[in-house]
Amino acid sequence: MLNEFETYGNQKKRGILIVEDNDINREMLKSILEDKYEITEAADGLIGLEKLKEGYRDLSLVLLDVQMPNMNGYEFLEHQRNDELLSSVPVIVTTGSTISEDEEKCLALGASDFVTKPYNPRIIIRRIEAIIRLSESMATLKAVEFDNISGLYTKAAFIHHFQRYMDENKDKKLDMLMINVEGFSYINELYGVAKGEQLLKHIGNVISVCNFGAIMSCRYTTDRFILMRVHSDSDVSKEVVVYNEKIHENSPVSGFVLKFAVYTDVDTSVSAASLCERLSVTMKTVRRRYDMQLAFYSTEMANRAKHLKKMEESMKDALKEKQFSVYYQPKHDAKTGEIAGAEALVRWIHPVHGFLSPADFIPLFEENGFITKLDLYVWNTVCEDIRNWINDGIKPVPVSVNASRRDILSIDTPERLLLPINENDVDIGLLHIEITESASVNDNVILEKVKAVRDMGIKIELDDFGSGQSSLGTIRDIPTDIIKLDISFVRNIEKQKEIVKMIISLAHALGHKTVAEGVETKEQLEILKDFGCDYIQGYYYSKPLERNEFRQYLINNKH
Amino acid sequence: MTVKDFYAEIGGDYGDAVKRLMNDSLIYRFIMKFPDDKSFDMLKTALQKKDLEAAFSAAHTLKGVTLNLAFNKLSAASLKLTDALRSQNRADYSFEDFNSMFSEVQKEYTVVCSALEKTAV
Numbered sequence: 001m002l003n004e005f006e007t008y009g010n011q012k013k014r015g016i017l018i019v020e021d022n023d024i025n026r027e028m029l030k031s032i033l034e035d036k037y038e039i040t041e042a043a044d045g046l047i048g049l050e051k052l053k054e055g056y057r058d059l060s061l062v063l064l065d066v067q068m069p070n071m072n073g074y075e076f077l078e079h080q081r082n083d084e085l086l087s088s089v090p091v092i093v094t095t096g097s098t099i100s101e102d103e104e105k106c107l108a109l110g111a112s113d114f115v116t117k118p119y120n121p122r123i124i125i126r127r128i129e130a131i132i133r134l135s136e137s138m139a140t141l142k143a144v145e146f147d148n149i150s151g152l153y154t155k156a157a158f159i160h161h162f163q164r165y166m167d168e169n170k171d172k173k174l175d176m177l178m179i180n181v182e183g184f185s186y187i188n189e190l191y192g193v194a195k196g197e198q199l200l201k202h203i204g205n206v207i208s209v210c211n212f213g214a215i216m217s218c219r220y221t222t223d224r225f226i227l228m229r230v231h232s233d234s235d236v237s238k239e240v241v242v243y244n245e246k247i248h249e250n251s252p253v254s255g256f257v258l259k260f261a262v263y264t265d266v267d268t269s270v271s272a273a274s275l276c277e278r279l280s281v282t283m284k285t286v287r288r289r290y291d292m293q294l295a296f297y298s299t300e301m302a303n304r305a306k307h308l309k310k311m312e313e314s315m316k317d318a319l320k321e322k323q324f325s326v327y328y329q330p331k332h333d334a335k336t337g338e339i340a341g342a343e344a345l346v347r348w349i350h351p352v353h354g355f356l357s358p359a360d361f362i363p364l365f366e367e368n369g370f371i372t373k374l375d376l377y378v379w380n381t382v383c384e385d386i387r388n389w390i391n392d393g394i395k396p397v398p399v400s401v402n403a404s405r406r407d408i409l410s411i412d413t414p415e416r417l418l419l420p421i422n423e424n425d426v427d428i429g430l431l432h433i434e435i436t437e438s439a440s441v442n443d444n445v446i447l448e449k450v451k452a453v454r455d456m457g458i459k460i461e462l463d464d465f466g467s468g469q470s471s472l473g474t475i476r477d478i479p480t481d482i483i484k485l486d487i488s489f490v491r492n493i494e495k496q497k498e499i500v501k502m503i504i505s506l507a508h509a510l511g512h513k514t515v516a517e518g519v520e521t522k523e524q525l526e527i528l529k530d531f532g533c534d535y536i537q538g539y540y541y542s543k544p545l546e547r548n549e550f551r552q553y554l555i556n557n558k559h
Numbered sequence: 560m561t562v563k564d565f566y567a568e569i570g571g572d573y574g575d576a577v578k579r580l581m582n583d584s585l586i587y588r589f590i591m592k593f594p595d596d597k598s599f600d601m602l603k604t605a606l607q608k609k610d611l612e613a614a615f616s617a618a619h620t621l622k623g624v625t626l627n628l629a630f631n632k633l634s635a636a637s638l639k640l641t642d643a644l645r646s647q648n649r650a651d652y653s654f655e656d657f658n659s660m661f662s663e664v665q666k667e668y669t670v671v672c673s674a675l676e677k678t679a680v
Contacts, residue, residue: 023595024627096622
């Protein structure tokens with residue numbers, strides 16, 4: 001082992017930074033190590049941190065004393081920990097103390113090991129070799145400086161250098177620009193991953209060559225780039241047009257869409273990482289907006305992000321405190337007019353914001369993953385409610401519950417769904433799951449999972465059919481029982497009768513039932529009835545009802 | 560006076576020093592730097608000013624250096640003072656206690672410094 005390490009080391013001496021305020025101790029370490037290592041010295045933590053920032057690329061290790069003037073070892077470790085690039089250099093603490101709490105504190109702050117005084121050269125060298133070997137063997141996992149696809153900085157490196165730049169140029173006004181390749185995953189699907197990579201490489205190349213006035217730039221996420229530059233009052237919207245053209249010129253892929261987010265005169269009192277985060281929030285506002293290519297960061301946007309953050313913080317308590325309530329919107333048989341089922345919907349009675357409809361929080365929950373907890377809560381509640389109706393002698397109707405893509409992907413989905421059904425001893429046929437076609441299209445893993453759920457006896461309703469990028473293939477591929485027409489068909493039914501008629505016939509031909517939602521008028525109902533639509537949901541019959549109201553509705557409506 | 564004699568005179572551990580610092584000339588190089596080390600003076604000043612935090616820091620450093628140099632008697636004396644000066648222990652001692660522990664340190668320090676003068680070539 002040692003030999004391998006030593007031959008490795010022959011290529012070039014590795015660098016070690018010794019941060020120690022006492023001259024004798026420092027020189028002793030230096031004399032122990034200088035044969036094998038390139039030594040950099042620092043007489044206190046503050047100087048040490050500067051040396052690390054300057055030389056982290058060539059440093060394999062830091063030897064750090066704890067008791068030091070200006071900045072002690074703990075503070076050094078805390079500063080280092082906040083920077084991904086700096087924290088990739090391992091630290092061994094040289095402690096004079098025999099108090100193990102100090103050692104514990106250092107390890108907790110990210111130190112890799114410690115050596116105690118008096119220095120024993122052989123032990124010190126062995127420990128250093130071990131730590132360097134360990135850290136180099138993990139080097140592939142560590143932050144790297146340049147992204148090997150685009151050739152630009154990686155996110156970690158960009159944040160590091162951007163922060164340094166701000167620290168060293170406190171009076172400078174700065175702008176940031178983010179470029180996003182919209183629908184990059186579709187490019188990968190359509191042309192293959194290799195082509196997708198070529199495109200990213202091309203964009204990286206254009207950014208390096210044309211520069212776009214950037215002081216530094218990075219590939220921030222898979223398909224997002226960030227440029228940082230000196231503030232200018234020029235018209236960014238015009239520049240963006242040029243950048244857009246430049247990137248499309250000679251591109252290996254055509255027909256992709258670029259979106260831009262701009263943050264001018266950034267708040268340099270905020271950390272580089274937060275500034276990048278703000279730009280991401282800005283980018284969100286133009287995502288999937290076909291009419292917009294450019295967004296500017298505004299404080300209003302920041303406030304909205306803050307609001308979302310607060311919602312996010314309050315959501316966990318919300319579940320505990322039962323702030324979510326389940327509402328039921330009845331579905332009626334189109335021919336007989338009798339109640340034939342219901343869709344379970346969730347409302348959030350927020351202690352501060354009051355009554356919130358799904359549109360206010362579902363997108364957020366889908367993003368942060370909380371949706372799986374919430375949907376499961378709804379599922380459990382529905383099972384309990386059905387059991388209560390039966391106990392009270394009320395004839396139950398099938399209830400459909402919405403499931404997100406994430407729900408379906410959860411590994412133990414079928415088991416989790418079965419648990420409340422069995423606990424409440426409910427007929428599994430009374431439970432339906434609504435999935436959107438966009439959640440399932442072109443994804444074999446999802447399709448497999450949906451099939452497993454359906455094989456258990458839970459009926460599948462394909463929600464929002466005909467919206468977005470639907471294809472007729474979807475209806476064939478997704479294991480489903482019921483097709484729910486997208487609400488837009490019902491709203492504009494007069495103009496697209498033929499299409500609606502065709503979808504209903506097609507569904508029937510494939511052996512599926514059909515539901516129309518958002519039905520508000522008698523006219524809409526009659527047309528749908530004519531076409532043979534099976535079930536009707538909407539204000540024409542009833543708005544979504546609170547649990548107790550719906551219980552009464554079941555009693556009042558014969559079925 | 561040889562390096563070995565020096566260690567005998569100050570109550571140090573020559574064997575340990577040789578084991579760790581390899582040879583006499585290297586040991587010589589380091590022990591000769593000791594008179595320039597500021598930790599003793601800093602300790603003295605801090606105690607005069609009754610700045611216990613600074614005193615702790617200086618005593619801690621002195622203890623570390625003398626451990627490294629295998630000046631056992633001096634490092635034992637500074638260890639005792641360092642531990643007494645730790646923030647969690649301070650309340651158990653009076654200022655006279657600190658001063659008497661410091662005079663132990665000073666006594667050993669003086670022994671080391673005069674022995675070093677005799678060792679210098």
